[in-house]
Amino acid sequence: MLRPDLAIIADTVAAGSRVLDVGCGDGALMAALRDTKGVDARGLEIAADNVAAAVSRGLSVIQGDADTDLAAYPDASFDYAILSQTLQTARRPDVVFDHLLRIGRRAFVSFPNFAHWRVRASLLWGGRMPVTRLLPxxxxxxxxxxxxxxxxxxxxxxxxxxxxxxxxxxxxxxxTSSAAANFRAEHAVFLLRN
Structure with a gap:
């Protein structure tokens, strides 16, 4: 079973698309897209153990760093470029984001919302950086x-x-609805186009 943000992405990606999953982890999303929608999925992952897990699933994943390696991909080489729970870990998220939209005709970006009410309450009442299910x-x-x-x-x-x-x-x-999402949502998923 996919994480909820990945399930949204999997439901939205068109069948037969070419996809680059940046920060693909163990390849769970790529495998689901391949198996259910016939997607040609490629992945870029920084952690060697995740690369090995994805490759063992028969996926095309290379070890690399989004901050430095996305520049090597040609323009518009994928229908979708996906960056799930990775934007906030990049050294230069603005540069990674620009490459994402250059490489893919569309881009999915998902991230934990650091303005969620539980995060705010943790800072306000405890005075400490929060530890939550999504930010463990x-x-x-x-x-x-x-x-x-x-x-x-x-x-x-x-x-x-x-x-x-x-x-x-x-x-x-x-x-949850988009109403007051900055306060109510723990996690956001966006589909973007240049």
């Missing part, structure tokens, strides 16, 4: 180096003139 690491061992919110991301894409084709918001494992 402590401040000193987290891979998250850029804390993005739904409203930050909306402003970021608006400033760049990027078209938002779809947006989904999750609270727990369930979808």
């Amino acid at each position: 690491e402590r401040w000193y061992d987290t891979p998250n180096i850029h804390h993005v919110t739904v409203d930050d991301f909306r402003a970021f894409v608006a400033d760049r003139g990027i078209e938002v084709e779809g947006a989904w918001f999750l609270s727990g494992d369930r979808r």
Whole structure:
């Protein structure tokens, strides 16, 4: 069973598409797309153990770093470029984002919302960086180096003139409305087009 954000992406990707999954982890999304929609899926993953797990599933995954290796991909070489729960870990998320939209005709971006009410409450009442189900690491061992919110991301894409084709918001494992998503959503998924 796919993570809820990955399930949204899997449901939305068109059958027979060419997909690049950046930060693909163990390849769960790629395998689902291949097996259910006949998608030609490729992956880029930084962690060697995840690369090995994905390759053992028969997937085409290479080890690489989104911050440095996306520049090598040609323009518009994929129908979709996917960046799921990876944007906040990039050293230069703006550069990674630009490559994503250059490489793919459309791009999915999903991320944990650092403005969710539980995160705010943890800071307000406990005075400490939150540890939640979606943000399970402590401040000193987290891979998250850029804390993005739904409203930050909306402003970021608006400033760049990027078209938002779809947006989904999750609270727990369930979808929630876009109303007050910056406060209510734990996780966001956006489908974008240049």
